[in-house]
Amino acid sequence: MNRTVEKGKTLLIDGPASVTLTSGKAEVFGSSLQSGNRVVIREGKRLPFFIEETAALDVSSGEGAIVEETEGNTVPTSWVEAYEELQTIETKPAMALVLGTVDSGKTSFCTYLVNRLVLARKKVAILDGDLGQSDVGPPCTLAYTFVKKSISDLFQLETKNAFFVGTTSPNGAINKVIEGLKQLKKAIVNENPEFIVIDTDGWVLEEDAIYYKIRLVEELNPDIVFFIQQKEELAPIFNALEKYRKVTVDSPSATRERSTEKRRNLRELGYTKYLKNAKVTSLPLNWVKIEESEPLGLSKTFEDTREATKIYALLGMKPLHFAKLEDRISIIIGRRRWINEENVKKLEEYAKKKVVITRKGEEEGSIIALYGTDGKFRGIGTIQEIDYKRKTLKILTPVTGEISKIQIGKVRLDKNLKEIPVLNEENSGNI
Numbered sequence: 001m002n003r004t005v006e007k008g009k010t011l012l013i014d015g016p017a018s019v020t021l022t023s024g025k026a027e028v029f030g031s032s033l034q035s036g037n038r039v040v041i042r043e044g045k046r047l048p049f050f051i052e053e054t055a056a057l058d059v060s061s062g063e064g065a066i067v068e069e070t071e072g073n074t075v076p077t078s079w080v081e082a083y084e085e086l087q088t089i090e091t092k093p094a095m096a097l098v099l100g101t102v103d104s105g106k107t108s109f110c111t112y113l114v115n116r117l118v119l120a121r122k123k124v125a126i127l128d129g130d131l132g133q134s135d136v137g138p139p140c141t142l143a144y145t146f147v148k149k150s151i152s153d154l155f156q157l158e159t160k161n162a163f164f165v166g167t168t169s170p171n172g173a174i175n176k177v178i179e180g181l182k183q184l185k186k187a188i189v190n191e192n193p194e195f196i197v198i199d200t201d202g203w204v205l206e207e208d209a210i211y212y213k214i215r216l217v218e219e220l221n222p223d224i225v226f227f228i229q230q231k232e233e234l235a236p237i238f239n240a241l242e243k244y245r246k247v248t249v250d251s252p253s254a255t256r257e258r259s260t261e262k263r264r265n266l267r268e269l270g271y272t273k274y275l276k277n278a279k280v281t282s283l284p285l286n287w288v289k290i291e292e293s294e295p296l297g298l299s300k301t302f303e304d305t306r307e308a309t310k311i312y313a314l315l316g317m318k319p320l321h322f323a324k325l326e327d328r329i330s331i332i333i334g335r336r337r338w339i340n341e342e343n344v345k346k347l348e349e350y351a352k353k354k355v356v357i358t359r360k361g362e363e364e365g366s367i368i369a370l371y372g373t374d375g376k377f378r379g380i381g382t383i384q385e386i387d388y389k390r391k392t393l394k395i396l397t398p399v400t401g402e403i404s405k406i407q408i409g410k411v412r413l414d415k416n417l418k419e420i421p422v423l424n425e426e427n428s429g430n431i
Contacts, residue, residue, distance in 0.1 A: 001059045003067070010074045011049040012254055015041030016062035024055025029075065029108055030115035031150035039152050041065075042269060044262040047152055048074045048254055076250035079109060082226055083116045085247055086195070089223050093125075093189060095196040097220060099213060099237060100228035102202030103258055104251045107135060107154060109228055110199045115150040117195050125193045126154060129181050129216075130201040132168040132263065138274040138380045139267040140166050140367055140409050142180045144188055154199075155273075161187055162377045164369030166409025168267065170201055174212050178219050185220060198222065204234060214240050264419055271367075271417040274380050278398045283406075285391045291407035296363060297323025297330040298386070298393075298408075314347045315339055320360060320388040328354040332388060335360050360388065365412040365420065370397060371405040378403070382413055 002022075005011050011026075013019060020038045026049045027033060033049075041047050043064065049057065050073045059067060086096055096113065100106040110126060117124040127144040128136035135154035137143020143162035151157065163180030170177045181198075188196055198220065203209040214237055217225060224245045227234045238246060258266075290298045298321070311329075312318045317339065321332040329351055333339065339357060348355050366383045381397025393406070412420045 001061070001067075002056060003059055004054065004056050005049075005051045005069060007051055007054045008072065009051050010070050010072065010254070011051065011057065012046060012066075012068045012070060012074065013041050013049065013059065013061075014046045014064075014066040014256065016043040017041045017065040017067070018060045019047075019049065020058040020060075022056045022058055024051065025053035026051050026055050026057070028152040029112040030119070031111075031152055032119075042153070042155065042266065044258055044266045045153065046254070046256055048252075050075065070254065074252050074254040075112065076252060078249040079112050082109075082247055082249045083113055086113065086117075086224060087120075091223055093193045093196050094224070095185075095198065095220070095222040096224050096226060097198040097200065097217060097222040098226045098228065099200055099204065099217075099234060100202060100251070101204055101233055103255060104202065104228045104230070105255045106130075106202070106228055107133070107199055108252065108255075109226065109249065110197050111151065111154055113197050114147050114154075117197075118147055118150050122194045123192070124195040124197065125160075125188045125191070126157070127181065127184055127188060127196060127198045128154070129177070130199055131165055131170060131173075131177070132201060133266060134270060135199075137162040139270045140164065140168060140411055141369070141377075141380070142177065142184055144184050146191070146193065155269075162369075164377065164380075164407050164409065166367065166369070166407060166411065168411060170203060170212060171208065174208075174215070178216055181216070182219060204237065210236050210240075213237050217241055217244060268417055268419065271380075271413060274398075275382070275396070275417060276398060278381065278396045280384055280394060280396050282392050282394045283403065285393055288393070288403055289405040291405065296321075296332065296358065296386075296408065297325050310350070311347060314343060314350055316343045324351070324353070328356050331355060331357050333357065333359055360386070363408075365414060367409040367411045367413060368395060368397075369407040369409070370395075370399045370403045371407075373402050373404045375404070383408070 018040045021033045028047050098106050114126055125144055125146050128134050129142055136145055136157055137159045141162040141164050143159050145157045145160040163184055165173050165176050167173050227248045228251050230251045319331045319333050323330045344355050363383055368381050370378045372378045379399040381395045384394040384396050414420050
């Protein structure tokens with residue numbers, strides 16, 4: 001579909017779609033388009049094409065795509081002022097952290113800041129702290145990269161380094177998220193950037209979320225904090241951060257709230273991107289270090305045969321695998337095996353810990369992170385099978401080369417890389 005749009009207007013496009021500028025001038029979040037440039041809009045994403053000079057665009061739209069024309073520029077003037085404020089910071093690297101609710105325009109604002117800095121020939125890093133809607137790295141990770149040219153979507157960037165959290169929400173993983181962001185910030189600083197832009201998740205309204213965001217700012221200690229809000233939804237966080245340089249910016253009027261399904265679809269595009277060309281490989285469990293905090297306790301072996309015999313007796317069976325973890329006992333049983341609920345309660349009373357029962361096969365599809373011998377994040381994969389008798393781990397991953405460590409997450413994917421229910425740690429019976 002060919003479309004001509006007059007100067008001073010904005011063409012709003014919801015993906016899936018692609019747009020090619022055939023004549024005129026346009027920009028997306030501060031990134032100028034040249035004639036012949038093609039921009040892809042993912043499903044669940046909206047991009048605003050502001051027309052600087054009457055332009056002709058070739059729009060190819062997929063199922064569910066929306067194309068709208070509106071007057072003026074949908075990028076708020078407060079974004080321009082925020083960029084100018086960021087430029088006044090003399091400390092290097094100048095670090096900006098962005099806070100806002102879900103679908104407030106945080107990532108769009110970060111994209112705008114990064115583009116303006118790149119066009120000003122600054123060395124800039126983007127640190128993505130949004131586990132559930134990660135653009136810079138795989139879903140379930142925190143990630144960063146350096147931006148060398150202007151872009152319309154952070155998803156186009158290649159990951160420089162990542163920290164695996166293994167879940168799509170910081171709720172329940174606050175300490176790990178903060179530790180990961182601190183580690184990545186340190187790695188970025190070691191590469192001498194001039195600016196660091198930090199995107200965050202939209203969990204801000206609940207009491208725990210407010211505590212988390214205040215602590216996050218205090219731990220990362222940015223030079224400036226940008227608050228994207230429409231009313232006063234961020235007031236508790238804003239008021240608590242008294243000693244920080246703070247700037248409130250507007251949420252774009254063209255922002256559209258995404259459904260849970262749309263947000264899940266965006267994550268699934270991420271799984272597809274980072275599992276492209278994946279192959280199945282088998283690893284002996286004693287060849288790799290399994291992260292100790294993983295839910296199954298694969299790295300734990302039980303050497304006290306007397307107590308093991310006692311546990312088998314309480315359960316009324318010998319499981320494929322069991323491990324005493326800090327907060328629970330993990331029991332793995334065969335696909336068709338069954339444990340009496342009373343026996344589980346007896347074991348919990350004896351061990352004074354919660355007992356989590358998992359059937360063989362229920363770990364399949366669990367997302368994992370893989371690390372090389374140098375300790376660096378190499379990529380993600382999924383568990384295909386654990387052979388508890390042969391003590392081997394079969395995984396699907398595009399990562400090649402020697403793997404020294406594996407972390408197991410709490411998200412599971414089916415064979416089509418669609419999310420399925422996670423391992424239910426609250427259930428002391430069968431999952």
